[in-house]
Amino acid sequence: MKNHMSDMSPEEVRQLVRKGQMTGPTAGMAASYAQANLVVLQKDLAFDFLLFCQRNQKPCPVLDVTDAGSPVPAIAAPGADIRTDFPKYRIYRHGVLTEEVTDITPYWKDDDVGFLIGCSFSFEQALINQHIPIRHIDEGVNVPMYKTDIDCVPAGPFSGKMVVSMRPIPERLAVRAAQVTSRFPAVHGAPVRIGNPQSIGISDLHQPDFGDAVTVREGEVPVFWACGVTPQAVIMEAKPDIVITHSPGHMLITDIRNESLAVL
Amino acid sequence: MKNHMSDMSPEEVRQLVRKGQMTGPTAGMAASYAQANLVVLQKDLAFDFLLFCQRNQKPCPVLDVTDAGSPVPAIAAPGADIRTDFPKYRIYRHGVLTEEVTDITPYWKDDDVGFLIGCSFSFEQALINQHIPIRHIDEGVNVPMYKTDIDCVPAGPFSGKMVVSMRPIPERLAVRAAQVTSRFPAVHGAPVRIGNPQSIGISDLHQPDFGDAVTVREGEVPVFWACGVTPQAVIMEAKPDIVITHSPGHMLITDIRNESLAVL
Structure with a gap:
């Protein structure tokens, strides 16, 4: 095992998270790689939310969007599963936080769309x-x-x-x-x-x-x-039947190097 | 009237186009302002197309997306109407070019979504x-x-x-x-x-x-x-029932200054 989680590869951190051996905040882990926020919405709201992100790119920079029903972020981390690879998730029903869990597989629906949002x-x-x-x-x-x-x-x-x-x-x-x-x-x-x-x-x-x-x-x-x-505040205001997000600070480590996100 | 259409404001060019007094290519007009390509799709295809653009930003840079049924590009040109302000349009049915027109108002549907795509x-x-x-x-x-x-x-x-x-x-x-x-x-x-x-x-x-x-x-x-x-080639391959695009070279003049699109 590496001395510091900051030196681990994204896949190594995700494996620990997936096995339930790491349930804490991800700050500083796999330090060269981009971490992502999560929003999971049902398909019927996905177009309007993607449009909201497109219109508000500074607060809502989209790194990847999963195909409806697929938990795999094929661009940001093809080996990841967004149902298990965040250390902690929050479930909101009608805008109210109802559960905090470490695995959303039981909540996952066939038409769910996952949005991975870039992070500071x-x-x-x-x-x-x-x-x-x-x-x-x-x-x-x-x-x-x-x-x-x-x-x-x-x-x-x-x-x-x-x-x-x-x-x-x-x-x-x-x-x-x-x-x-x-x-x-x-x-x-x-x-x-x-x-x-x-x-x-x-x-x-x-x-x-x-x-x-x-x-x-x-x-x-x-x-x-x-x-x-x-985007999280805006979604809570819209009070969808159910929305799943990461817990604050508990992000997904993607395979995208921070430096590769630079436009210049 | 200005000597050169390159010195006109975006609104001046759009007025000429809207009145049918300008039906030619827009290259060089209102030279400091961004021109936009057009794709109009029905709402049921809009999410997948926006997602395609999000995943392929280099060929498909989205400048604006209209609300379903609204012909007004509120971000790129709030005074414009995408049904009349391109000099020429093409109508494709099942991937085949069937009509070329100067006004798509008769074709416009309540759930149409217009995509304005950045141009070189x-x-x-x-x-x-x-x-x-x-x-x-x-x-x-x-x-x-x-x-x-x-x-x-x-x-x-x-x-x-x-x-x-x-x-x-x-x-x-x-x-x-x-x-x-x-x-x-x-x-x-x-x-x-x-x-x-x-x-x-x-x-x-x-x-x-x-x-x-x-x-x-x-x-x-x-x-x-x-x-x-x-994006046009990709849409034609998908053969939607109907899709409307601008005619090549016949773009919308937006209110966005080219230089304001620079990230640095």
Whole structure:
């Protein structure tokens, strides 16, 4: 067994998860590879949700969509099974969390469609590679996330405001952070705003709507990126009969190298 | 009236088209703005086609998708009507071209979904801005297009090979051409291949499958980009009851500035 799960291959991590030997958060595992969020919807809602993602690519960057009834993400991880390879799942009925499980095989239906959504871990790695510090990692907490007053473009029953994540960046590095993350449109891409939280409807940085507050130091500017919590919030508002998501922080390790997601 | 249609606004061109006063090709009109290809499908095929586009973004870059039954592309051109604002349309029944018309209002159905697909005009403008010559423009012909042996990722009934367009580029500028077009993933983006046509199944550059052959000069390398003819070819193979497309070269002028499509 490898000393560090960060050195494992995606398949090695997925095997541990599939066997139930790893049920915790996936941050830092198989570090060069993209991790994916999950949304499972029934086929009748799949077109409108895919359309919502297409219209709101910054908060909803789609890495892969499974064929109806197939649990295999053929593009992102052909050897994976989305019913078993996330460490933890949440089941929502009519917008209410009813169960948290480690295997959704009993819930899987013939017309289910799985959406794998890109995650900020990929661009955080790119920032770290540039020696740009990530405060919530250094402080050992979840990234702070905020509801904004930015409207998503609606599609069918799906509509709502964009949720953003915030990372405090030294002012001299803010432009570099924008450049570096612009290379990765498949995982939220460039920031939506640098500084001035009020301008996007955030009144108090110390009171995030999701995740944990982090320290913003003298000489740092808060930088806001579109966040994958957006599609989840939008789906809950639409209150489908049933929707399955990953549990926060408990992602699928794909076979896609972070660096291969760069457009330049 | 403006001296040159290249200086007109998108809305001005669309008005002329809508009134039937302009029924020709749109190349060069409202030159700073993105032009869009069209595919209209009935709702029951829309999910699989959107999925096909999501899985094959280089040949099928989606700029906008209309809500079922709505002819208004709310993101790309909120003042436009896709039933009247393309100069010419083609109607295909079971994969066979049956009519060419200038107005599809009589054909429009309550559950029709319109897909606006990005077009190479946008990145050609970016190349021209870098003083990289575009041979088929200089020779006054259509861009040469070739079927390759590159498989698209299938989705539902949609599958087939990628079609590419070719532009001969001076060898010293080929890398620059790749860089410049990489900025525009929403309009086919980076080349799929530089040189060696045989490596993607093209046996004779002088015999394009679509469009016209162009001169490749000494010291030039053929550069291949994914082409918007791909989704059309794939749809014809699927032989839906009815599908409506724009006529080749007869595009919609959107309100999206080419330069705003750049990711960097």
